[in-house]
Amino acid sequence: MIHYLIIDDEPIAHRIIENFCNNLPHLEKVGNCYNTFEAMPFLNQNTVDLLFLDINMPKLSGFDFLKTLVNPPKIIVTTAYKEFALEGYELNISDYLLKPFSFERFVKAINKTINTIEDKNTKSALSVPETKSDTVSGFFIKGNKKHHQIHFEDILFIEAYGHYSKIYLKEEMIISPQKISTLEELLVGFNFIRTHKSFIVAKNKIKQIEGNRILINQYKIPIGQTYKATINTFF
Structure with missing residues (x-):
């Protein structure tokens, strides 16, 4: 989950950004600040991964505020x-959005920013066993400020979810900040099979195969054309 803060003196700008973010489930708002002086104590007391930062604000501009931060989060400028723009990129911002910006342009900025956050957090987000053996029963994964223990036996299937993955378990579904390719490497040798570019399934949870679909409980998982031959060798 990416936790974001909006810093802008215009309430309508907050509403626009919030509405866009509501369509992206991997983003979670942690606060709204209407000037940079409000933002200073907020950043000291809260975990923020991403700032939506306006430039033209009273008393202290967005860029002057940015220069005061020792270890700033990722920044998307909205102005x-x-x-x-040039000054912004010299301050190492992730992207520069000119108002009014479209949802498509907004999503492009988010995807660009998430890639850099993922690169920074990949090693700390997932605890992978160094060796695989019969005694290894699962792994820990970080998500939403928590570490979840995932047992291999509880996994039904995994679905790619943009830059994230959904791990479907017997009793719940967890959104992981890891790409499906990372999880696939972790699952090698543990009775899982890739059935589609967006799906990995537990072979012992398959109820039946029907045409180009695999049935697991109430779920119907597609079989990609390029994976069909591999699946046929197992079944």
């Missing part, structure tokens, strides 16, 4: 002033 009506295109002439400050």
Whole structure:
């Protein structure tokens, strides 16, 4: 989960960004600040991965505020002033959105930013066993400020979810900050099979195969054309 903070003196800008973010389930708002002086104590007291930062604000501009931060989170600038873009990139911002911006352009900025956050957190987000043996029963995965213990036996299937993955278990579903390719490497040798570019299933949880679909409980998982031959060798 990416936790974001909006810093902008215009309430309508907050509403627009929030509405866009509501369509992206991997984003979670942690606060709203209407000037940079509000943001200073907020950042000291809360965990923030991403700032949506306006430039033109009273008393202390967005860029002047950014220069005061020792270890800033990722920054997406949202502004009506295109002439400050170069200065923004010199301050190592992730992207520069000119108001009014479309949802498509917003999503592009988010995807670009998430890639850099993932690169930073990959090693700390997933605890992978160094060796695989009969005594290894699962792994720990970080998500939403918690570490979840995942037992191999509880996994039904895994679904790619943008830059994340959904891990479907017997009793719940967990959204992981890891790409499905990372999880696939972890599951090698543990009775799992890739059935589609977006799906990995537990072979012992398959109820039946029907045409180009695999049935697991109430779920119907597609079989990709390029994976069909491999699946046929197992069944």
